[in-house]
Amino acid sequence: MRTERKSRLKAILLNLLLLPCMLAAAVATWLAFVFVWLTVSPFRSRHAYHRMERGIVQRFGRFCLWLMRPIAPVELSGGDFRTHHPDSQIFVLNHKSFSDTFLCSLLPVRDPLVLLNRGASRTPVLGMGIRYLAWLNITDIPFEEWREKCFEELAQGADIICFPEGTRSGSKPTGPFHSGIFRIAVAKGLSVTPVLITGNEETPKRGSIFLKPAKIRMRMLAPVTPAPNEKPFVFKERVRRMMIEELEIMEGKNHVG
């Protein structure tokens, strides 16, 4: 009981230290955006400029995770998180918490295009950032439109990061997947790389900014390629089943054997 109270107090103190540092990092990121906008955008292509800004955001995410280490260290396993693949890749992640957005920064991407929902796009500061980075709010634009934008970005070498559940599942089981990104993968014959995240269900909890102590685990599976003539729905369900099975193993819910 006493140890529990002590560790809770420690978490509160760490949160009090951490959150202002994250806020300061966010301000610094915005200043870096403005600097790049003033110095780079007049001379470079729009895509090159976005790539730089997305790189800045990736560093911001990694810095936040570094800050979070005393509360929520991250353990990586599975695929190679360090080497960027020369071809464009599509990463699909399960979505448990807001901190998943920081965890995306650990993926081996150079020019990440993140697909987000309306909720994220309407968040005051984050929403502005999303528009600034030319990330896509896929709830409010027709599929045909954002599919074309994804095709363009993939052709220019961008990697796509998507949370096919569309919303945070928290401690609930993995929700149904939206099929959009799988339709894009099937249309282009591209593989998708499933990435599992667990442990951060309450880091932070929905509707809160308090980072509960946790051990976050992130596992990258081997890329999954659509079979010839495989229907997008079937491909989506195949990847979802793989992800659920792997999550069950990670969370110790697999009782087989």
Next chain:
Amino acid sequence: MNNEIVERVNQIFNETFEIPREKLLPESKLFDDLGLDSLDAVDLVVALKEECGIDLRKDPRIRKIVTMADVYELVDCVLKEKAG
């Protein structure tokens, strides 16, 4: 409910989405239980047009569909309307 329609609709689901027949129960929810989304629903409308000759694209009743039973009922209703 007409068994023939249930069988036809189940066949369309099985062929279009490869959903096993044992999962196609009247109470199965299209989005929560079977995993369909709005884009898959468009594929369903196309398949229903091809297989049953009914066009549900502009039918407002399609928005109210939640379960497989709703699909059976709508297809039955539209086929009856078509037959006059």
